[in-house]
Amino acid sequence: MELLRVSLAAVALSPLILFGVAAAHPTARSIARSTILDGADGLLPEYDYIIIGGGTSGLTVADRLTENRKHSVLVLERGIFQNSSSVTTISGGSRGLFDPSLTFNINSVPQAGLDNRSIAVIGGLILGGSSGVNGLQVLRGQREDYDRWGSYFGPNSDWSWKGLLPYFKKAWNFHPPRPELVSQFDIKYDPSYWGNTSDVHASFPTTFWPVLKLEMAAFGDIPGVEYPPDSASGETGAYWHPASVDPATVLRSFARPAHWDNIEAARPNYHTLTGQRVLKVAFDGNRATSVVFVPANATDHSTARSVKAKKEIVLAAGAIHTPQILQASGVGPKQVLKEAGVPLVVDAPGVGSNFQDQPYVVAPTFNFTKFPFHPDFYDMILNQTFIAEAQAQFEKDRTGPHTIASGYCGSWLPLQIIAPNSWKDIARRYESQDPAAYLPAGTDETVIEGYRAQQKALARSMRSKQSAMYNFFLRGGYEEGSVVYLHPTSRGTVRINRSDPFFSPPEVDYRALSNPTDLEVLLEFTPFTRRYFLETRLKSLDPVELSPGANVTAPADIEAWLRSVMIPSSFHPIGTAAMLPRHLGGVVDENLLVYGVEGLSVVDASVMPDLPGSYTQQTVYAIAEKAADLIKSRA
Numbered sequence: 201m202e203l204l205r206v207s208l209a210a211v212a213l214s215p216l217i218l219f220g221v222a223a224a225h226p227t228a229r230s231i232a233r234s235t236i237l238d239g240a241d242g243l244l245p246e247y248d249y250i251i252i253g254g255g256t257s258g259l260t261v262a263d264r265l266t267e268n269r270k271h272s273v274l275v276l277e278r279g280i281f282q283n284s285s286s287v288t289t290i291s292g293g294s295r296g297l298f299d300p301s302l303t304f305n306i307n308s309v310p311q312a313g314l315d316n317r318s319i320a321v322i323g324g325l326i327l328g329g330s331s332g333v334n335g336l337q338v339l340r341g342q343r344e345d346y347d348r349w350g351s352y353f354g355p356n357s358d359w360s361w362k363g364l365l366p367y368f369k370k371a372w373n374f375h376p377p378r379p380e381l382v383s384q385f386d387i388k389y390d391p392s393y394w395g396n397t398s399d400v401h402a403s404f405p406t407t408f409w410p411v412l413k414l415e416m417a418a419f420g421d422i423p424g425v426e427y428p429p430d431s432a433s434g435e436t437g438a439y440w441h442p443a444s445v446d447p448a449t450v451l452r453s454f455a456r457p458a459h460w461d462n463i464e465a466a467r468p469n470y471h472t473l474t475g476q477r478v479l480k481v482a483f484d485g486n487r488a489t490s491v492v493f494v495p496a497n498a499t500d501h502s503t504a505r506s507v508k509a510k511k512e513i514v515l516a517a518g519a520i521h522t523p524q525i526l527q528a529s530g531v532g533p534k535q536v537l538k539e540a541g542v543p544l545v546v547d548a549p550g551v552g553s554n555f556q557d558q559p560y561v562v563a564p565t566f567n568f569t570k571f572p573f574h575p576d577f578y579d580m581i582l583n584q585t586f587i588a589e590a591q592a593q594f595e596k597d598r599t600g601p602h603t604i605a606s607g608y609c610g611s612w613l614p615l616q617i618i619a620p621n622s623w624k625d626i627a628r629r630y631e632s633q634d635p636a637a638y639l640p641a642g643t644d645e646t647v648i649e650g651y652r653a654q655q656k657a658l659a660r661s662m663r664s665k666q667s668a669m670y671n672f673f674l675r676g677g678y679e680e681g682s683v684v685y686l687h688p689t690s691r692g693t694v695r696i697n698r699s700d701p702f703f704s705p706p707e708v709d710y711r712a713l714s715n716p717t718d719l720e721v722l723l724e725f726t727p728f729t730r731r732y733f734l735e736t737r738l739k740s741l742d743p744v745e746l747s748p749g750a751n752v753t754a755p756a757d758i759e760a761w762l763r764s765v766m767i768p769s770s771f772h773p774i775g776t777a778a779m780l781p782r783h784l785g786g787v788v789d790e791n792l793l794v795y796g797v798e799g800l801s802v803v804d805a806s807v808m809p810d811l812p813g814s815y816t817q818q819t820v821y822a823i824a825e826k827a828a829d830l831i832k833s834r835a
């Protein structure tokens with residue numbers, strides 16, 4: 201989750217201005233820069249594995265596949281090696297969000313449910329992918345989320361909490377918070393849910409904003425809210441969680457330094473070629489045999505080259521671009537491919553369907569008018585004296601406010617706590633919908649069947665105490681109000697541009713609020729958030745509602761406000777090449793192999809069949825670790 205787009209009542213500043221002070225890194229651990237292939241001329245004629253996309257999942261899988269030195273691996277990445285302070289600095293979180301040298305920024309299809317607004321679709325476009333630009337918040341979903349994924353295949357799937365736990369441990373290296381922070385802020389944590397060997401680090405800052413203690417305690421004043429033993433215990437409630445920061449350097453920990461820096465020189469079997477845009481996978485019959493690519497700035501096919509894969513081609517281009525590449529390769533809904541003039545390899549109606557992201561709601565924002573705390577989050581934005589002092593402290597010994605990333609605590613709560621009077625009715629109405637009713641006209645029967653299965657499962661989640669629907673994440677300032685809807689019921693699409701499948705960005709349609717259940721749920725978020733401010737110990741800070749305003753209480757008024765401000769994305773796109781049985785519109789099987797073809801797999805966020813009750817990076821790394829084992833086991 202990236203939190204800088206929060207409407208600050210103070211000023212609508214861009215993130216770059218907000219956190220414009222770059223930290224220096226005098227005591228940083230030295231990391232030698234690896235060599236990368238200078239250009240396509242250095243490529244071998246063929247590799248055992250070709251990985252498309254050197255992002256979060258791609259670099260994790262590539263590292264694991266090359267460890268034993270036996271297999272040759274090529275990573276093809278559209279972005280380049282970028283290691284500026286916009287990438288490495290952690291204070292504040294993602295500085296590089298709108299920097300076109302670090303991210304892509306596509307305009308979504310105008311959203312009918314959101315006053316026809318078009319939404320910025322943003323993701324990482326560098327070696328390291330979205331893990332190099334994200335908000336660094338490290339969160340795991342609930343146990344039920346991972347069990348639900350397996351349940352689509354029956355009772356014995358090892359896609360489950362139990363089956364994934366070893367991969368969560370392998371993927372992350374947990375560093376506990378300092379003892380003085382633990383006692384000062386009543387932080388609960390339990391390292392038994394974590395590993396301690398990965399080079400992807402999860403850690404805490406050296407200091408927190410003082411108001412957070414009261415804000416966290418206030419959740420406990422709401423009936424039913426629990427404090428689980430650890431953010432990674434797979435339960436709902438209010439908790440503290442780490443950020444993806446390497447405590448040794450106090451720099452962003454992400455897929456590139458963790459899984460790529462320093463390893464290439466020692467692994468002649470591992471090649472990386474950056475600045476190359478993959479256009480498609482080419483097939484011999486139904487076997488994926490090679491990858492066609494052009495320099496990233498090319499605007500036509502004239503410079504296209506191709507490279508062969510002996511064993512497997514692995515898609516890791518992220519949930520927005522993996523479906524584009526599949527469709528452009530002839531693996532997708534046959535009607536879309538026909539209209540685009542792309543020869544069909546296999547009719548795969550699920551490719552680009554089932555698109556989900558977590559709406560960012562900007563719940564009612566409150567200002568604490570009695571605020572006996574200093575410093576707070578806003579000092580790092582607005583108080584130049586404070587910023588200068590923090591900078592000096594960080595340069596001295598890498599401690600202080602500059603060690604604080606975008607967020608470390610909040611609540612992840614089930615619908616029955618949010619909507620104590622209506623949760624049963626909401627779940628019942630949702631469950632009784634015709635599954636086709638709110639999907640796009642012409643949706644394939646298998647995709648509809650898949651949604652029917654999700655609908656049953658999500659209705660169960662709506663009734664469960666151990667499945668989070670609502671997330672309030674705290675920043676630690678005099679003004680708060682950031683809410684994420686974790687399990688939306690609307691489903692969008694990602695499709696190739698039918699007049700320009702290869703070079704135009706894909707057409708991204710969130711179809712926000714297309715399922716009326718989403719509005720029902722969101723209408724409950726507003727009164728609940730008001731309860732948090734006005735009916736807990738936070739009362740003592742004299743909270744005053746800034747937006748939408750205390751007079752906005754009629755459902756129709758709240759709805760109008762929501763439609764005008766809601767952003768259907770928290771940068772957590774998933775689901776566009778879902779791991780589901782084929783008769784449920786699935787694109788990949790439990791081994792992550794694409795149905796209907798041979799030698800092609802998907803390992804990125806696209807395979808999640810539905811969202812976990814959390815942000816996505818922790819889960820993406822765990823899936824990638826499991827994917828690497830699956831690929832090795834069929835080597």
Ligand SMILES: Cc1cc2nc3c(=O)[nH]c(=O)nc-3n(C[C@H](O)[C@H](O)[C@H](O)COP(=O)(O)OP(=O)(O)OC[C@H]3O[C@@H](n4cnc5c(N)ncnc54)[C@H](O)[C@@H]3O)c2cc1C
Nearest residue numbers: 201253255256257278329330334335337478804805815817
């Ligand atoms: C701004 C932002 C903030 C976020 N904040 C958080 C957070 O705080 N906490 C959290 O848990 N999650 C967060 N996320 C989500 C999380 O980072 C992602 O879910 C995760 O990194 C996705 O991993 P991936 O491997 O699926 O894709 P990516 O890491 O995006 O990798 C895809 C790679 O493929 C490359 N690529 C794309 N197309 C092509 C092509 N045609 N040819 C070659 N290469 C291509 C891209 O350049 C990219 O490097 C955030 C994401 C963003 C963008």
Ligand SMILES: *[C@@H]1O[C@H](CO)[C@@H](O)[C@H](O)[C@H]1NC(C)=O
Nearest residue numbers: 225228231232233283288461
């Ligand atoms: C990336 O930048 C950090 C901070 O400046 C530095 O410590 C590190 O060595 C750099 N990494 C590489 C591989 O250049």
Ligand SMILES: *[C@@H]1O[C@H](CO)[C@@H](O)[C@H](O)[C@H]1NC(C)=O
Nearest residue numbers: 310311312313314315316317
């Ligand atoms: C959105 O656009 C559609 C099609 O152009 C139009 O019919 C509709 O009135 C617009 N809605 C709003 C709220 O502007």
Ligand SMILES: *[C@@H]1O[C@H](CO)[C@@H](O)[C@H](O)[C@H]1NC(C)=O
Nearest residue numbers: 374391392393394395396397
């Ligand atoms: C790492 O975890 C293992 C297993 O839980 C434990 O025995 C070991 O002490 C841990 N090491 C460190 C350095 O924390």
Ligand SMILES: *[C@@H]1O[C@H](CO)[C@@H](O)[C@H](O)[C@H]1NC(C)=O
Nearest residue numbers: 475495496497498499500503
């Ligand atoms: C792409 O970049 C290369 C290398 O910088 C340059 O030589 C070439 O002219 C560029 N092509 C286009 C179409 O911009």
Ligand SMILES: *[C@@H]1O[C@H](CO)[C@@H](O)[C@H](O)[C@H]1NC(C)=O
Nearest residue numbers: 209567568569570571678746
């Ligand atoms: C918010 O409260 C502070 C006191 O904590 C006050 O100084 C400020 O003017 C208030 N801001 C708004 C927008 O009401």
Ligand SMILES: *[C@@H]1O[C@H](CO)[C@@H](O)[C@H](O)[C@H]1NC(C)=O
Nearest residue numbers: 574575579583584585586589
């Ligand atoms: C700004 O920070 C300084 C240093 O911590 C502090 O003394 C001062 O009171 C702060 N100013 C405001 C307006 O909060």
Ligand SMILES: *[C@@H]1O[C@H](CO)[C@@H](O)[C@H](O)[C@H]1NC(C)=O
Nearest residue numbers: 697698699700704705706707
């Ligand atoms: C699709 O591609 C065409 C041709 O390049 C372009 O004119 C159009 O704007 C694109 N559509 C979208 C939605 O990007």
Ligand SMILES: *[C@@H]1O[C@H](CO)[C@@H](O)[C@H](O)[C@H]1NC(C)=O
Nearest residue numbers: 748749750751752753754757
């Ligand atoms: C709420 O009050 C504000 C400020 O007076 C006003 O602009 C707005 O229209 C009111 N909204 C409703 C729904 O009454």
